[in-house]
Amino acid sequence: MANYSVRNQVAIISLCSPPVNALSSDVRRGILDSLKKAEQDVKVAAIVICGEGRTFCVGADITEFKSEFKTFPNLFELVDILESSPKPIVAAIHGHAFGGGLEVALACHYRVALSSAKLALPEVKLGILPGAGGTQRLPRLIGIDSSMQWIAFGDEYSAQIAANIGIIDRIFPSNADILESAVQYAQSIIGKSLINRRVSKLPVKDASKVSHIMEKYKQIVGKKSRGAIAPMVCLEAIKHAALLPYVEGMKKERMGIEALMGSDQSKSLIYMFFAERQVRNWTIPGTGINSKNTKPIKVEKVAVIGLGTMGRGIVLSLLKAGIKHVSVMELNKTARENGLLFIKNILEGYAARGTISETQKRSMVDALKPVSNFEMLKDTDLVIEAVFESMSIKKDIFAKLGQVCKPSAVLATNTSALDVDEIAMVTPKPKQVVGMHFFAPAHVMKLLENVRGSKSSPQVIATAMNMGQRMGKVTVLVGNCHGFVGNRMFRHYTVETDFMLEEGAYPEQVDTVLKKFGFAMGRYQVGDLSGNDIGYRMRTKFEMTNKQQPPGAPERER
Numbered sequence: 001m002a003n004y005s006v007r008n009q010v011a012i013i014s015l016c017s018p019p020v021n022a023l024s025s026d027v028r029r030g031i032l033d034s035l036k037k038a039e040q041d042v043k044v045a046a047i048v049i050c051g052e053g054r055t056f057c058v059g060a061d062i063t064e065f066k067s068e069f070k071t072f073p074n075l076f077e078l079v080d081i082l083e084s085s086p087k088p089i090v091a092a093i094h095g096h097a098f099g100g101g102l103e104v105a106l107a108c109h110y111r112v113a114l115s116s117a118k119l120a121l122p123e124v125k126l127g128i129l130p131g132a133g134g135t136q137r138l139p140r141l142i143g144i145d146s147s148m149q150w151i152a153f154g155d156e157y158s159a160q161i162a163a164n165i166g167i168i169d170r171i172f173p174s175n176a177d178i179l180e181s182a183v184q185y186a187q188s189i190i191g192k193s194l195i196n197r198r199v200s201k202l203p204v205k206d207a208s209k210v211s212h213i214m215e216k217y218k219q220i221v222g223k224k225s226r227g228a229i230a231p232m233v234c235l236e237a238i239k240h241a242a243l244l245p246y247v248e249g250m251k252k253e254r255m256g257i258e259a260l261m262g263s264d265q266s267k268s269l270i271y272m273f274f275a276e277r278q279v280r281n282w283t284i285p286g287t288g289i290n291s292k293n294t295k296p297i298k299v300e301k302v303a304v305i306g307l308g309t310m311g312r313g314i315v316l317s318l319l320k321a322g323i324k325h326v327s328v329m330e331l332n333k334t335a336r337e338n339g340l341l342f343i344k345n346i347l348e349g350y351a352a353r354g355t356i357s358e359t360q361k362r363s364m365v366d367a368l369k370p371v372s373n374f375e376m377l378k379d380t381d382l383v384i385e386a387v388f389e390s391m392s393i394k395k396d397i398f399a400k401l402g403q404v405c406k407p408s409a410v411l412a413t414n415t416s417a418l419d420v421d422e423i424a425m426v427t428p429k430p431k432q433v434v435g436m437h438f439f440a441p442a443h444v445m446k447l448l449e450n451v452r453g454s455k456s457s458p459q460v461i462a463t464a465m466n467m468g469q470r471m472g473k474v475t476v477l478v479g480n481c482h483g484f485v486g487n488r489m490f491r492h493y494t495v496e497t498d499f500m501l502e503e504g505a506y507p508e509q510v511d512t513v514l515k516k517f518g519f520a521m522g523r524y525q526v527g528d529l530s531g532n533d534i535g536y537r538m539r540t541k542f543e544m545t546n547k548q549q550p551p552g553a554p555e556r557e558r
């Protein structure tokens, strides 16, 4: 679980737990045993900790969360043992140094990284806090302000940003051999004093400003992470780094993680973490066909038909995924102009905020290819139709696509409830048709529900799934039934909130409570965004509005 070797006075402890070197109890034990060997070997003058395979270390092994705390060395014990080593330890980071992985690196005396490496303390996204000294060591290295930013939101940062603020001591080019570079670096620091290299012994630079900074982040967290408990507990723990000696601060951190670990919020977030990964392994029930044995079609040219709310978001998602040729077809002139303006404005906003560079923005704008007739789509690899939710309009479009598109083109409909098979049947090759149900706003929402028609070919399904993943979506394969899965779930939620209106609540009151609970938008805001007419049409088509009831009859009687 950790391999040990010695090269020119430098001991190498390499984490070996594929695929991501999570810190299972065996890995922690392996690190400790190797460290003892290195400390006892008189020929060893420095130590490098690195990760084998694609990454340094992604943190604690989440699958062990129920049991790991009793096994020695625990992660918070291991980091203190590492830091107190009399021989200098260099963390050699490539891939990811996340969570406990970064905490191990912070306990080392030096940190070097490839420029392509990513660093983060993302525990807050699992509803917990960095419980191996992260809330106490990071502030001593980069200050309270930056630590609150890193820990309360859990975002990842590039090695270069980490170097700029003092986490990383030396950056190597992304194509360098990280181990070789780290060993050379370790040789260069042999004999140097470790007095200023033990992070837990350093003072917190902006400690005197802690109250002010704390207030600032409480406000931001209150808005950005409404309803979440962990971010506030993270802030509290970091505050203690400024107010208390390291050992006392660690006790507070421990209290924080004990309060959060096993909470309903944490359990849900951990469930979500694994569920999001599990859906990548899709399967067609009863056929043996699955993500492992089916290859997607190569997609370079994509077209989106319709530039309304959904079409615009889909185009943006494709551009963000790096698709270099996105044809957009909107026959209505005003809708086309408004849609293109909307897309360009959003890209401008990304560039202004630094989410993308100016060069990336220009290349995204260049990738946009407005087209005015169906013939222009003849060499497109994937067409995503995102027009009005009307079966007759969609059938009309698919009949035309069936005539003009090349036989291998994947034809996707962004319907939220209509029968994908009925749409597919108007084309000469129904096996090329699949549903790709995005959620509004499509460039923001992470869920994509791909709908498997009864005729959709495995390769077509694989292509839609692959495209979803390229767009960074949590892409779920579902069957073809009314409302698919997302809207069938959403329906129960809307029915309950509608009952509340009938019982006297106003839409804005319902929305306010939901937002306070943590929802990004209230249920009625969502209705306004997607269009209440869509739900109305769906209900009418399926005769869920009981014609015997007079207009205005209560929902529960319909």
Ligand SMILES: CCCCCCCC/C=C\C=C\CC(=O)SCCNC(=O)CCNC(=O)[C@H](O)C(C)(C)COP(=O)(O)OP(=O)(O)OC[C@H]1O[C@@H](n2cnc3c(N)ncnc32)[C@H](O)[C@@H]1OP(=O)(O)O
Pocket (backbone or CB within 6 Å): 019, 020, 022, 058, 059, 060, 061, 062, 063, 069, 074, 075, 076, 096, 098, 099, 100, 101, 122, 123, 126, 129, 130, 131, 132, 257, 258, 261, 274, 277, 278
């Ligand atoms: C009761 C009180 C006790 C008090 C004492 C507590 C002491 C605790 C001390 C310390 C606590 C530390 C907390 C942590 O470190 S929590 C973990 C923090 N790290 C993370 O959250 C990182 C999670 N991983 C990711 O975000 C991604 O995997 C990423 C690193 C970005 C890589 O992404 P990608 O390349 O897309 O790879 P996958 O996500 O597909 O992952 C590949 C497979 O690896 C599995 N995986 C990933 N991370 C972990 C992990 N931390 N633990 C276990 N398994 C992990 C993932 O599920 C994939 O598996 P599969 O292929 O089977 O789907």
